Amino acid sequence: xxxxxxxxxxxxxxxxxxxxxxxxxxxxDLVYLGDxxxxxxxxxxxxxxxxxxxxxxxRLLSSDIKLLVVACNTASGVALGELQSxxxxxxVGVIEPGARAGVKATRSGRIGILATAGTVxxxxxxxxxxxxNDTMNVFARPAPLFVPLAEEGWVTGEVPxxxxxxxxxxxxxxxxxxxxxxCTHYPLLSKTIHEVAAELLGHDVTIxxxxxxxxxxxxxxxxxxxxxxxxxxxxxxxxxDLPGQFGFAASRFLGQPTQxxxxxxxxx
Amino acid sequence: xxxxxxxxxxxxxxxxxxxxxxxxxxxxDLVYLGDxxxxxxxxxxxxxxxxxxxxxxxRLLSSDIKLLVVACNTASGVALGELQSxxxxxxVGVIEPGARAGVKATRSGRIGILATAGTVxxxxxxxxxxxxNDTMNVFARPAPLFVPLAEEGWVTGEVPxxxxxxxxxxxxxxxxxxxxxxCTHYPLLSKTIHEVAAELLGHDVTIxxxxxxxxxxxxxxxxxxxxxxxxxxxxxxxxxDLPGQFGFAASRFLGQPTQxxxxxxxxx
Numbered sequence: 001x002x003x004x005x006x007x008x009x010x011x012x013x014x015x016x017x018x019x020x021x022x023x024x025x026x027x028x029d030l031v032y033l034g035d036x037x038x039x040x041x042x043x044x045x046x047x048x049x050x051x052x053x054x055x056x057x058x059r060l061l062s063s064d065i066k067l068l069v070v071a072c073n074t075a076s077g078v079a080l081g082e083l084q085s086x087x088x089x090x091x092v093g094v095i096e097p098g099a100r101a102g103v104k105a106t107r108s109g110r111i112g113i114l115a116t117a118g119t120v121x122x123x124x125x126x127x128x129x130x131x132x133n134d135t136m137n138v139f140a141r142p143a144p145l146f147v148p149l150a151e152e153g154w155v156t157g158e159v160p161x162x163x164x165x166x167x168x169x170x171x172x173x174x175x176x177x178x179x180x181x182x183c184t185h186y187p188l189l190s191k192t193i194h195e196v197a198a199e200l201l202g203h204d205v206t207i208x209x210x211x212x213x214x215x216x217x218x219x220x221x222x223x224x225x226x227x228x229x230x231x232x233x234x235x236x237x238x239x240x241d242l243p244g245q246f247g248f249a250a251s252r253f254l255g256q257p258t259q260x261x262x263x264x265x266x267x268x
Numbered sequence: 269x270x271x272x273x274x275x276x277x278x279x280x281x282x283x284x285x286x287x288x289x290x291x292x293x294x295x296x297d298l299v300y301l302g303d304x305x306x307x308x309x310x311x312x313x314x315x316x317x318x319x320x321x322x323x324x325x326x327r328l329l330s331s332d333i334k335l336l337v338v339a340c341n342t343a344s345g346v347a348l349g350e351l352q353s354x355x356x357x358x359x360v361g362v363i364e365p366g367a368r369a370g371v372k373a374t375r376s377g378r379i380g381i382l383a384t385a386g387t388v389x390x391x392x393x394x395x396x397x398x399x400x401n402d403t404m405n406v407f408a409r410p411a412p413l414f415v416p417l418a419e420e421g422w423v424t425g426e427v428p429x430x431x432x433x434x435x436x437x438x439x440x441x442x443x444x445x446x447x448x449x450x451c452t453h454y455p456l457l458s459k460t461i462h463e464v465a466a467e468l469l470g471h472d473v474t475i476x477x478x479x480x481x482x483x484x485x486x487x488x489x490x491x492x493x494x495x496x497x498x499x500x501x502x503x504x505x506x507x508x509d510l511p512g513q514f515g516f517a518a519s520r521f522l523g524q525p526t527q528x529x530x531x532x533x534x535x536x
Contacts, residue, residue, distance in 0.1 A: 145427075148416055
């Protein structure tokens with residue numbers, strides 16, 4: 001039997017990454033671990049996030065995974081090196097792919113980043129972009145309200161627009177032409193972000209979704225499913241807490257109902 | 269030496285309770301524990317919150333406290349009974365006092381509750397209010413966006429007003445005359461909540477702050493500081509994580525700068 005791909009995130013946002021992987025590599029088996037008992041990572045110190053990331057990775061290793069995707073931007077920013085040096089399997093984060101896609105998309109060399117406070121403070125996107133091309137100008141801005149807005153499904157209308165206007169203001173002042181969504185929750189707001197950015201800047205802006213960018217990276221490691229040969233892979237979901245609103249939030253990120261899915265609550 | 273009062277909360281919001289206790293009982297020594305590595309509790313399952321609450325209480329017991337204040341509404345809602353049966357000292361939650369103050373304030377017998385999803389789901393306010401007076405009509409509504417708005421200090425202006433309008437709509441439809449703020453973060457938004465509620469209802473509404481109500485309960489247990497005899501008590505702050513924005517958020521809730529305070533990061 002083929003080994004599964006392991007994916008972890010602080011919570012359920014990383015299901016947007018699982019969804020993108022399933023779409024591109026539909027025969028792969030996935031094991032997703034959402035650390036819902038300790039979400040969010042974005043407001044925690046680097047030391048704490050590293051400790052949590054190691055615990056998640058070790059739990060997934062016990063499912064004999066062949067590849068680990070760190071679907072959490074905060075954990076990718078502070079714990080990727082540590083995980084890569086500890087694990088014998090490939091470990092892929094979401095920041096390098098997002099940074100690479102941003103560099104590829106920009107014409108002006110001015111790239112905006114929207115991310116959690118933890119990811120912004122880590123400077124991980126700046127470093128990743130400058131490793132690609134050190135002439136780039138990078139402007140990173142935390143957008144803390146986007147997480148609860150995405151979780152509540154409050155993704156269009158006046159409140160998300162006003163929040164977007166507040167967070168995008170400094171990026172518009174910096175005259176960016178590309179914005180990387182550096183948090184797995186933000187793609188749910190991408191329509192609003194796109195419209196408000198274009199309004200503020202007076203021209204179109206490229207929005208880079210790091211989940212999509214990560215899937216493109218995986219094509220270097222995995223073989224895409226040949227058309228017509230699909231035998232759909234399985235998806236197993238492990239969570240460290242299973243609150244009442246779980247199904248509601250999970251189905252938003254996964255883009256499908258959670259009924260019939262294999263969901264298991266575990267202790268870490 | 270007099271024993272200190274122990275206070276815990278999922279994060280820093282409970283510092284609003286510590287602040288109210290310090291104002292009323294200025295000679296008391298306080299030890300505050302903020303479980304900042306696992307905040308928020310409001311989105312977790314009851315079982316997980318009980319486990320976390322016991323860990324917080326046990327840590328504070330090692331500081332030889334004489335009284336425990338559970339400053340977290342979510343933990344008060346699901347773990348108070350368990351803590352009271354385990355501990356030999358008085359354990360005071362924030363829900364009973366808030367419920368009692370709500371019952372005392374209402375004229376129409378129609379009380380609204382704004383709280384986290386976890387507190388609303390627990391039904392703890394309904395039960396506490398009905399223990400006081402079973403003829404009361406209680407309408408509880410989660411207001412998840414208020415937490416990040418309070419933490420960001422985004423407490424006035426169009427976005428908090430629109431969020432308040434969304435959350436208060438159902439309470440206005442229910443024609444309440446009193447609203448209990450059932451989350452330690454919400455008092456920072458109380459001006460906006462008060463204004464929007466009055467706007468929607470067309471008349472004034474009493475806003476009950478459960479932190480203040482809890483301090484009133486403590487007067488049954490503690491002796492208020494006699495005027496002129498104040499020797500200020502100490503405040504020790506323990507946190508399970510110390511992220512970069514800690515001082516910024518803590519000083520908002522405490523209403524004073526955090527420089528010079530005794531703050532220590534601990535493992536639970």
